[in-house]
Amino acid sequence: MGKKDVPGIGEYGGPAGGWGALQAVAKAIRGQMAVDHSVIMLQVNQPQGFDCPGCAWPDPREHSSFEFCENGAKAVSWEATNKRVTPAFFAEHTVSELWEWDDFKLEFEGRLTHPMVYDAATDKYVPIAWDEAFRRIGQILRELPDANMAEFYASGRASNEAAFLYQLFAREYGTNNFPDCSNMCHEATSVGLPQSIGVGKGTVTLDDFYACDAIFSFGHNPGTNHPRMMATLRAAALRGAPVVVFNPLKERSLERFKSPQSAIEMTVGKAVPIATHYYQPKVGGDCGVVKGIMKALLAADAAAVAAGGAGLLDRDFIRDHTSGYAALQADLDGTSWEEILEVSGLSREQIEEAAAVYAKAERVIVCYGMGITQHRHGTSNVQQLANLLLLRGNMGREGAGICPLRGHSNVQGDRTVGITEIPTGGFLDALERVYGFQAPREHGHGAVAAIEAMRDGRSKALICLGGNLPVAMSDPDVCFEAIRGLALNVNIATKLNRSHLLVGQNSFLLPCLGRTELDVQATGPQSVTVEDSMSMVHASRGSLPPASPELKSEPAIVAGIARATLPQSQVPWESYIEDYSRIRDAIEQVFPDFARYNERIGQPRGFRLDVPASRREWRTDTGRANFLVADAGQRPLARPEVKDALVLATVRSHDQYNTTIYGKNDRYRGITGRRDVIFVNGDDLAERGLQHGDIVDVEAVAEGDDARRVLRQVVAVAFDISRGSVAAYYPEANGLVALSNIDGRSGTPSYKSVPVVLRKAAGEARDLSVERV
Numbered sequence: 001m002g003k004k005d006v007p008g009i010g011e012y013g014g015p016a017g018g019w020g021a022l023q024a025v026a027k028a029i030r031g032q033m034a035v036d037h038s039v040i041m042l043q044v045n046q047p048q049g050f051d052c053p054g055c056a057w058p059d060p061r062e063h064s065s066f067e068f069c070e071n072g073a074k075a076v077s078w079e080a081t082n083k084r085v086t087p088a089f090f091a092e093h094t095v096s097e098l099w100e101w102d103d104f105k106l107e108f109e110g111r112l113t114h115p116m117v118y119d120a121a122t123d124k125y126v127p128i129a130w131d132e133a134f135r136r137i138g139q140i141l142r143e144l145p146d147a148n149m150a151e152f153y154a155s156g157r158a159s160n161e162a163a164f165l166y167q168l169f170a171r172e173y174g175t176n177n178f179p180d181c182s183n184m185c186h187e188a189t190s191v192g193l194p195q196s197i198g199v200g201k202g203t204v205t206l207d208d209f210y211a212c213d214a215i216f217s218f219g220h221n222p223g224t225n226h227p228r229m230m231a232t233l234r235a236a237a238l239r240g241a242p243v244v245v246f247n248p249l250k251e252r253s254l255e256r257f258k259s260p261q262s263a264i265e266m267t268v269g270k271a272v273p274i275a276t277h278y279y280q281p282k283v284g285g286d287c288g289v290v291k292g293i294m295k296a297l298l299a300a301d302a303a304a305v306a307a308g309g310a311g312l313l314d315r316d317f318i319r320d321h322t323s324g325y326a327a328l329q330a331d332l333d334g335t336s337w338e339e340i341l342e343v344s345g346l347s348r349e350q351i352e353e354a355a356a357v358y359a360k361a362e363r364v365i366v367c368y369g370m371g372i373t374q375h376r377h378g379t380s381n382v383q384q385l386a387n388l389l390l391l392r393g394n395m396g397r398e399g400a401g402i403c404p405l406r407g408h409s410n411v412q413g414d415r416t417v418g419i420t421e422i423p424t425g426g427f428l429d430a431l432e433r434v435y436g437f438q439a440p441r442e443h444g445h446g447a448v449a450a451i452e453a454m455r456d457g458r459s460k461a462l463i464c465l466g467g468n469l470p471v472a473m474s475d476p477d478v479c480f481e482a483i484r485g486l487a488l489n490v491n492i493a494t495k496l497n498r499s500h501l502l503v504g505q506n507s508f509l510l511p512c513l514g515r516t517e518l519d520v521q522a523t524g525p526q527s528v529t530v531e532d533s534m535s536m537v538h539a540s541r542g543s544l545p546p547a548s549p550e551l552k553s554e555p556a557i558v559a560g561i562a563r564a565t566l567p568q569s570q571v572p573w574e575s576y577i578e579d580y581s582r583i584r585d586a587i588e589q590v591f592p593d594f595a596r597y598n599e600r601i602g603q604p605r606g607f608r609l610d611v612p613a614s615r616r617e618w619r620t621d622t623g624r625a626n627f628l629v630a631d632a633g634q635r636p637l638a639r640p641e642v643k644d645a646l647v648l649a650t651v652r653s654h655d656q657y658n659t660t661i662y663g664k665n666d667r668y669r670g671i672t673g674r675r676d677v678i679f680v681n682g683d684d685l686a687e688r689g690l691q692h693g694d695i696v697d698v699e700a701v702a703e704g705d706d707a708r709r710v711l712r713q714v715v716a717v718a719f720d721i722s723r724g725s726v727a728a729y730y731p732e733a734n735g736l737v738a739l740s741n742i743d744g745r746s747g748t749p750s751y752k753s754v755p756v757v758l759r760k761a762a763g764e765a766r767d768l769s770v771e772r773v
Helices: 018-032 035-043 070-079 087-092 095-099 103-108 130-143 160-173 187-197 206-210 229-238 263-267 286-306 315-321 325-334 337-344 348-360 378-391 411-416 425-435 447-455 476-484 554-565 573-578 580-590 682-687 732-736
Strands: 116-119 124-127 150-154 214-218 243-246 256-258 277-279 364-368 401-404 461-465 488-493 507-511 528-531 536-540 646-651 677-680 695-700 709-718 725-729 754-760 770-772
Touching (some): 130 461, 130 488, 130 507, 130 554, 150 160, 150 447, 160 411, 160 425, 160 528, 160 554, 160 580, 187 401, 206 229, 214 348, 229 243, 229 256, 277 348, 286 325, 286 348, 315 378, 337 348, 378 401, 411 528, 425 580, 447 476, 476 732, 554 573, 646 732, 677 682, 682 709, 695 732, 709 732, 732 754
Parallel strands (some): 243 277, 364 401, 488 507, 646 725, 677 709
Antiparallel strands (some): 116 124, 646 754, 677 725, 695 709, 695 754, 709 770
């Protein structure tokens, strides 16, 4: 039986990239930017230009004139738009009225132009002078009984300079409360990898991708989330390196890709096949997959040794560089194939086939995204990937290593320069040595802990350096009410979003410069710096005139609030803002890895920060790389009495980046003009008496969650997704995730460990919203 026709739901038959990508670029630029601003695209990711405000994929070894992708073009045009949100706009619309707008419409209105403060009497934002805004914010912060009643949120798009000043301000103020976007995406990496290999970052460089013999890809969708990676995968595929993919959904970019920069492919050539092997485990089945590959590898190694061969493991590396191998071997021996197959959703033949590819390749890179980290067992998932690499010495040598795929373009850099709720003693000692104040030593709040503290009344102030925290978080109803109850809510932003409409007793909206804009301070035009996913640090300098003469840079806004809050501050805030090179000198004093910072960012590709594991130096408690054991089965997700539960993963559409919605299309999945869908395996639909196009309610049934959470009246889309798995869009489906549904080791919300049941609904599809009964 064929699928019934449903408006806005079809099938996409083409490759990723190609003419569709070029058309989307042209549409994004034409729809947002003035004609004279479109030339800014030639400066994206260029040595003397600005870093794309989108993903954190590194710049190539040799630059071309066009170093941006489709979604990068959307991000740049979205920021460099000619649309404006002025005081006149706020005079026309109450906050209550704006709350009824959808998220796309709010951001589509354009760039914020003036500092604003909420006026409860009129329910509107009204203009306020910068100095008065700083004075009032500082006064409220000084009047809090305890510095730990304030939360300092940071988005991954903040520069190193802004992030360093931000953490410096908060620590001089007296708190380590730094909820940030890392807590919601790669915190499992930041917690898990240091225990395994001594560093919470990837170990590879871009050059390693051109020297590897195979790439193993887990839980990520590069065509949407980091499209410039497609050129790297394409190059590997063209030279014959196997690309082995593990993903519950069939994603077009991992199947085939047509490069928009290849004239032959765009005219007469065929698309390049990317994945040589494409496996579809259950959502949440990756730990079982990796344990299965390791179990198969050990069995094949034993057989090779028994036959008189050298074996498949790197025994010298294991002996000289690792600890814990015997415990891992015992765990794998004690884990049955029945358990592995049940957890993973793959067959033994598939797992052994993948293990054979891994064993044959001398140098292997493992890439992974939030399909690995955003689970109740995300930290263990990350550590099992490290185990797999360690077995054959695929760590700390050319063409091999681990590659966590970061999202925002400087989320890794922000963490490097101090945005963390769990600072090390060495870092705090350095801060005290350079600045002379006593830094707080107790661990602060991550994102979930911060929301809980605001919900419970233990925190009364929130400053957001960018981002859209309550919308990005799980359990948004709880988040919204928590923020509405604050004494102070400050948002530093370029565009209007839903977070800004959660007004408390004192709410301020402070507009800042974007990456694309020229930042001129007392000593002249300034550059900022960012760190990509492979620890490369480079400069970024915009050139467009600011969207408004009232805009201030993020560093200047942070310094303004700091001066008003800490009148006796020991930090030379004015000097830092006059010349950002002085901020970089300060970063170098605190973090020796940034030696000759200002000199080295003058290099065309910048410089790479030290990653000790890349040279086989293991800064772990044992002084070695550690094999770490995990339970393949994990604990049950659904309540015991629930039957026929499926596991939901929240995903992005192709027309969005994190919580920013550029449009309502998801081209590669065949969705046009809507987001009210849930992707389901066709056999799972049939088993439940449902079919493609039915309107369904989606109810969360997580163990330990007493609330009833229902995503009502969405369209069931039969899709090529693994049995037992479903997917719906983030952030609309976030309400199905309880605030307590987290990876207990990292605190990462389990956006991809959500047990649900589907029921046929009455009525038509409607705008997505989760009812919490």
